Amino acid sequence: MSSAAKDISPSAPKTARGARTRARILKAAEDTFGTLGYHRAGISDITRAAGVAQGTLYCYFSGKEEILRELVRDMGHKVRAHLAASVIGARDRLQAEELGLRAFLEYVSANPSLYRVLQEAQFVDEAIFREYYEAFGRGYMRMLADATRKGEVRPGNDEIRVWALMGLSNFLGLRFALWDQDHSFDEVVTTISDLFRNGLALDGKEKA
Amino acid sequence: MSSAAKDISPSAPKTARGARTRARILKAAEDTFGTLGYHRAGISDITRAAGVAQGTLYCYFSGKEEILRELVRDMGHKVRAHLAASVIGARDRLQAEELGLRAFLEYVSANPSLYRVLQEAQFVDEAIFREYYEAFGRGYMRMLADATRKGEVRPGNDEIRVWALMGLSNFLGLRFALWDQDHSFDEVVTTISDLFRNGLALDGKEKA
DNA sequence: AAGAAACCTGATTCAGTTGTCATATTGTGA
DNA sequence: TCACAATATGACAACTGAATCAGGTTTCTT
Known part of the structure; x- marks a missing residue:
């Protein structure tokens, strides 16, 4: 569950739009983790706060831990x-x-x-x-x-x-x-x- | 999810055996939390380490948090x-x-x-x-x-x-x-x- | 030794979660 | 404007793990 270099970011964003979305998710995660704590915060809480769909998160991150x-x-x-x-x-x-x-x-x-x-x-x-x-x-x-x-x-x-x-x-x-x-x-x-x-x-x- | 005085220990043990079992569970939880961390540790990990069944834990504790x-x-x-x-x-x-x-x-x-x-x-x-x-x-x-x-x-x-x-x-x-x-x-x-x-x-x- | 009380069992339920994927949308270069 | 690559969607399959409870076992009392 924690091998060294396991999950490289699925792919770096290649356009400005992608970069913006990635940043929005990161900020939303910060807020959500800050309020609920890491474990109580679900992926769906983060994506809802970011205003994107669940799947979008996996375009930029391999999961919660990488965030x-x-x-x-x-x-x-x-x-x-x-x-x-x-x-x-x-x-x-x-x-x-x-x-x-x-x-x-x-x-x-x-x-x-x-x-x-x-x-x-x-x-x-x-x-x-x-x-x-x-x-x-x-x-x-x-x-x-x-x-x-x-x-x-x-x-x-x-x-x-x-x-x-x-x-x-x-x-x-x-x-x-x-x-x-x-x-x-x-x-x-x-x-x-x-x-x-x-x-x-x-x-x-x-x-x- | 966290009202003040919610869960009093289901019942204090009334015999020495019960007290011993409760103590065993507590010790097992300490070890398991210490090794795996609170969240990665499951109830089943604790009860297995204590050598009791899942349900036994609930005889003495309302759940993981109370432990x-x-x-x-x-x-x-x-x-x-x-x-x-x-x-x-x-x-x-x-x-x-x-x-x-x-x-x-x-x-x-x-x-x-x-x-x-x-x-x-x-x-x-x-x-x-x-x-x-x-x-x-x-x-x-x-x-x-x-x-x-x-x-x-x-x-x-x-x-x-x-x-x-x-x-x-x-x-x-x-x-x-x-x-x-x-x-x-x-x-x-x-x-x-x-x-x-x-x-x-x-x-x-x-x-x- | 019978009866009662305390203690213990663990398969099952069930609420909740993650990560997937087939499909839709966007926007950009030719 | 058309093609196509990047980006985004969201329903859902697969899974996790906490808590339950009907019933079995041990221990104590008389």
């Missing part, structure tokens, strides 16, 4: 782009973390469906979920290493740190952007920034 | 107990964080199925998933507040911090206990401890 994969890839590109743009003016790594966290929260808030889809992908196709975070992590590690070299960040095990940071953002996004916005993003960013700058302990910077 | 809920509650109790026991000898909050993180990683490593089930519950019954983390978070916040009062921890927004800390543990558990144990728990704990004690910045403890 999910496509959406996860999409989320990857979009988040990366959004975060990359957001940290452009940062004077150092710590400020980049602040800008990045805020941008992430904003992205989640603006794209709740896509975020839910990503999380749910963990249980539908774990490989693509891991791929997302491993790719994200690689980029993040490079930035931390650079910042350490520049003396902006304490040396440390960056792989572990990166997973900690991704997890932290993940939960903050879930709680404060997706579930309830009972705290401003400012508040969240300030609190986390303080953690990064000073730690949790009242008396740090001595006994390790 | 999941039961398992999440289970995970809640077990994790709490394990963590509470692990931090008993801690001299301060920071050491408690170290002990707690290690205990959490050990728990995940020893109970991968239960951990997966908890994560997947997010998409099956979001309420029980939130409940788990909100309950966990409440206890955690109390401890942080105490530690702040004692002067062990910098004052700050503890709700936000707690969600950050839970997210951090969550991802570290996923990556370093569930997926690959390519780093020792010591290494993970040390790295995170350094973050808590000193932050990420090379020069903290001044400009906020």
Whole structure:
């Protein structure tokens, strides 16, 4: 049920009309998955939302799973782009973390469906979920290493740190952007920034 | 499809035999969900693993979802107990964080199925998933507040911090206990401890 | 050992789903 | 305008898996 390179997209659209239809289906799937969840969402829910017939979906996708994969890839590109743009003016790594966290929260808030889809992908196709975070992590590690070299960040095990940071953002996004916005993003960013700058302990910077 | 108090367990077992069977089913469900995932796991897979007939499952549970809920509650109790026991000898909050993180990683490593089930519950019954983390978070916040009062921890927004800390543990558990144990728990704990004690910045403890 | 209560069985039902395919429509280049 | 390739349709065959229930088995009590 999950051999490696099994289902290449039945065929890429060859005209602008086809491309438009494919995109409509993808958007409808995003909304439907976001509302109903992947499993509760049926093919017919997606095609109805897209305003096409059932069969049309199979012109562009081999099935539900391939749509999910496509959406996860999409989320990857979009988040990366959004975060990359957001940290452009940062004077150092710590400020980049602040800008990045805020941008992430904003992205989640603006794209709740896509975020839910990503999380749910963990249980539908774990490989693509891991791929997302491993790719994200690689980029993040490079930035931390650079910042350490520049003396902006304490040396440390960056792989572990990166997973900690991704997890932290993940939960903050879930709680404060997706579930309830009972705290401003400012508040969240300030609190986390303080953690990064000073730690949790009242008396740090001595006994390790 | 999800009215509030819909399905009370059809009936609690009234003899030791019944209790045993119920427990067998629960354990089989944990294993089956852990291996196949909630959706791919069928009732027949669970009952086969438990060595009982299909119908037997319905003597003790109203269906698949109730089993999941039961398992999440289970995970809640077990994790709490394990963590509470692990931090008993801690001299301060920071050491408690170290002990707690290690205990959490050990728990995940020893109970991968239960951990997966908890994560997947997010998409099956979001309420029980939130409940788990909100309950966990409440206890955690109390401890942080105490530690702040004692002067062990910098004052700050503890709700936000707690969600950050839970997210951090969550991802570290996923990556370093569930997926690959390519780093020792010591290494993970040390790295995170350094973050808590000193932050990420090379020069903290001044400009906020 | 009889009777009752609890426990267990598993073939069957049934609501729902996916993916197919023969056919229809659209639009474009010659 | 005609041909034909791409695109779209939607009824339906084939399948899935949850839940049922009429009846059998075990255990306990007296």
